[in-house]
Amino acid sequence: MSKRIDVKDLNVYYGDFLAVEDVSINIEAKSVTAFIGPSGCGKSTFLRTLNRMHEVIPGARVEGEVLLDGDNLYGPGVDPVTVRSQIGMVFQRPNPFPTMSIRDNVLAGVKLNNKKISKGEADVLVERSLKGANLWNEVKDRLDKPGSGLSGGQQQRLCIARAIAVEPQVILMDEPCSALDPISTLAIEDLINELKDQYTVVIVTHNMQQAARVSDKTAFFNIAGTGKPGKLIEYGDTHTIFSNPVQKATEDYVSGRFG
Amino acid sequence: MTSTVTPVRSKRSALTKGQLPKYAPYAVLGAALIVGAAILALIGFNAFGWGVVSAILFAVGLVSWSAVVEGSRKAKDRLATCLVVGSFLVALLPLISVIWTVLVNGIPGLLNPGFLTNSMNGVTGAFDNKAVESGAPVLGGIYHALLGTVQITLLATVISVPVGLLTAIYLVEYGQDGRLARAITFFVDVMTGIPSIVAGLFAAAFFFVVVGPGTKTGAVAAVALSVLMIPVVVRSSEEMLKIVPNELREAAYALGVRKWRTILKVVIPTAISGIASGVTLAIARVIGETAPILVTAGFATSINTNVFGGWMASLPTFIYTQILNPTSPSNPDPSSQRAWGAALVLIILVMVLNLVARLIARIFAPKSGR
Numbered sequence: 141m142s143k144r145i146d147v148k149d150l151n152v153y154y155g156d157f158l159a160v161e162d163v164s165i166n167i168e169a170k171s172v173t174a175f176i177g178p179s180g181c182g183k184s185t186f187l188r189t190l191n192r193m194h195e196v197i198p199g200a201r202v203e204g205e206v207l208l209d210g211d212n213l214y215g216p217g218v219d220p221v222t223v224r225s226q227i228g229m230v231f232q233r234p235n236p237f238p239t240m241s242i243r244d245n246v247l248a249g250v251k252l253n254n255k256k257i258s259k260g261e262a263d264v265l266v267e268r269s270l271k272g273a274n275l276w277n278e279v280k281d282r283l284d285k286p287g288s289g290l291s292g293g294q295q296q297r298l299c300i301a302r303a304i305a306v307e308p309q310v311i312l313m314d315e316p317c318s319a320l321d322p323i324s325t326l327a328i329e330d331l332i333n334e335l336k337d338q339y340t341v342v343i344v345t346h347n348m349q350q351a352a353r354v355s356d357k358t359a360f361f362n363i364a365g366t367g368k369p370g371k372l373i374e375y376g377d378t379h380t381i382f383s384n385p386v387q388k389a390t391e392d393y394v395s396g397r398f399g
Numbered sequence: 400m401t402s403t404v405t406p407v408r409s410k411r412s413a414l415t416k417g418q419l420p421k422y423a424p425y426a427v428l429g430a431a432l433i434v435g436a437a438i439l440a441l442i443g444f445n446a447f448g449w450g451v452v453s454a455i456l457f458a459v460g461l462v463s464w465s466a467v468v469e470g471s472r473k474a475k476d477r478l479a480t481c482l483v484v485g486s487f488l489v490a491l492l493p494l495i496s497v498i499w500t501v502l503v504n505g506i507p508g509l510l511n512p513g514f515l516t517n518s519m520n521g522v523t524g525a526f527d528n529k530a531v532e533s534g535a536p537v538l539g540g541i542y543h544a545l546l547g548t549v550q551i552t553l554l555a556t557v558i559s560v561p562v563g564l565l566t567a568i569y570l571v572e573y574g575q576d577g578r579l580a581r582a583i584t585f586f587v588d589v590m591t592g593i594p595s596i597v598a599g600l601f602a603a604a605f606f607f608v609v610v611g612p613g614t615k616t617g618a619v620a621a622v623a624l625s626v627l628m629i630p631v632v633v634r635s636s637e638e639m640l641k642i643v644p645n646e647l648r649e650a651a652y653a654l655g656v657r658k659w660r661t662i663l664k665v666v667i668p669t670a671i672s673g674i675a676s677g678v679t680l681a682i683a684r685v686i687g688e689t690a691p692i693l694v695t696a697g698f699a700t701s702i703n704t705n706v707f708g709g710w711m712a713s714l715p716t717f718i719y720t721q722i723l724n725p726t727s728p729s730n731p732d733p734s735s736q737r738a739w740g741a742a743l744v745l746i747i748l749v750m751v752l753n754l755v756a757r758l759i760a761r762i763f764a765p766k767s768g769r
């Protein structure tokens with residue numbers, strides 16, 4: 141239930157502006173890969189191109205190839221909806237659907253797509269997804285209450301449960317802990333560690349300790365200056381990136397001497 | 400040993416300045432009313448002049464007293480308060496006056512037995528003459544007009560809500576601020592300002608061309624009203640759809656949900672409370688239109704339950720014809736009583752619709768669950 145992603149010579153544009161230049165990266169299946177780098181260097185933009193979510197932004201376009209187990213996401217005739225059902229995403233701010241109960245939020249991917257599902261199957265799916273997101277014990281007695289009544293950390297785990305309920309191959313996380321307190325952050329980090337047994341996880345984070353704690357491999361993105369495109373500077377084992385990086389810029393960034 | 404009890408200070412704190420006593424505004428108000436009455440007595444008393452003169456005296460008195468005791472900053476504050484409260488009272492004056500007049504004049508008509516359940520069919524001037532001369536009960540009612548208003552407004556709603564809501568969805572979700580979207584927004588704004596009689600003439604001319612000359616039915620009136628309603632519905636729905644957070648759309652897309660299903664299942668349910676109350680307010684806006692109904696549905700004295708055939712009465716046109724052409728030209732009082740009664744019913748309808756809008760907003764609002 142997990143696939144690898146290979147990116148070849150990817151450029152991302154907003155209109156005429158080149159936002160991310162020439163990224164090539166190989167993301168292993170069943171691993172956690174962290175993207176780190178300063179704000180505005182294109183980490184989130186690049187992450188969005190991995191499931192074509194950048195297309196929601198007017199004017200955003202891509203050159204190059206993103207291969208999911210060898211299939212190009214940007215090949216002719218590829219439906220972005222199919223891509224997104226294979227590659228799920230969790231966002232910076234928890235965004236459960238306010239009109240739905242906790243249960244319906246978890247089932248959103250199924251129900252919104254109008255797939256028929258029996259009540260028994262739905263119950264199994266809800267329980268499995270919420271257990272997978274370490275949320276089951278906290279919400280099992282109030283599944284019919286609105287999802288927006290949960291705490292921020294619980295809402296974020298609900299969003300993760302919602303993402304894994306559609307059984308994707310890959311889960312992308314865009315700074316999933318930046319709006320959460322340390323305890324909720326720890327819960328999410330534990331969860332990421334468990335998720336990698338089944339899924340390929342890609343996480344963008346501003347928190348270098350977090351990257352060091354949760355990821356197997358780390359990619360460092362940087363930007364030469366305002367108006368210049370973001371670039372992938374270095375990509376390697378997390379341990380190497382943090383203790384013995386090849387590039388000077390990476391060393392400066394991870395040791396806090398940046399800028 | 401030092402005493403822990405703070406001694407009562409006779410000296411004023413260095414942090415305070417002069418302050419008017421709490422009763423100052425009331426004292427000034429009382430003085431202003433008395434002086435105002437005295438001034439008005441000299442030049443001939445009337446209530447309106449008394450109010451205006453007293454208000455001016457009150458503002459001048461309070462502000463100058465405050466300037467002397469409290470300093471210029473507090474005086475400016477008092478002046479601003481006077482202006483704000485004064486404007487509020489001025490704005491409230493016509494509203495209260497209208498409600499009061501309609502209540503006083505309308506209640507006798509409304510309490511008249513059969514007022515809500517009878518039409519004007521067969522009620523002639525002879526009955527009204529008898530009512531005035533020998534004290535017989537005033538006959539006739541607004542049932543036909545009430546029925547007409549409900550039918551016409553309902554049909555207008557059925558026409559405008561789908562058109563308006565779909566337009567709003569196009570503008571917010573698909574238009575992407577392109578040339579077409581901007582043109583639609585511009586023309587919707589223009590439509591908002593169309594005089595209602597022009598909408599009536601449009602509907603009349605449209606049916607003249609399509610159906611034939613002299614077509615006057617409730618449906619024509621409904622088309623005229625929907626010309627007035629659509630821009631209001633578009634505008635309010637557009638605003639409501641715009642405030643649905645983009646994160647919810649992205650969350651749905653990221654689950655592999657198609658755009659139209661995202662709109663149908665996520666965006667609209669999130670915005671439905673605002674949309675529904677906007678629609679209700681749009682109905683309240685057009686329910687009292689007179690001119691477009693006069694030129695499109697005519698006016699009838701009997702019950703017409705077919706919105707597609709025959710002339711149809713409505714509350715506004717009922718009021719208009721009862722006042723302008725009383726049933727008995729020599730004794731217009733019964734007609735005027737009926738007109739005021741109908742006006743009261745119309746105001747109550749609009750008020751109920753506003754309450755319904757609030758109720759809908761509350762019922763459909765996303766629940767926080769805390």
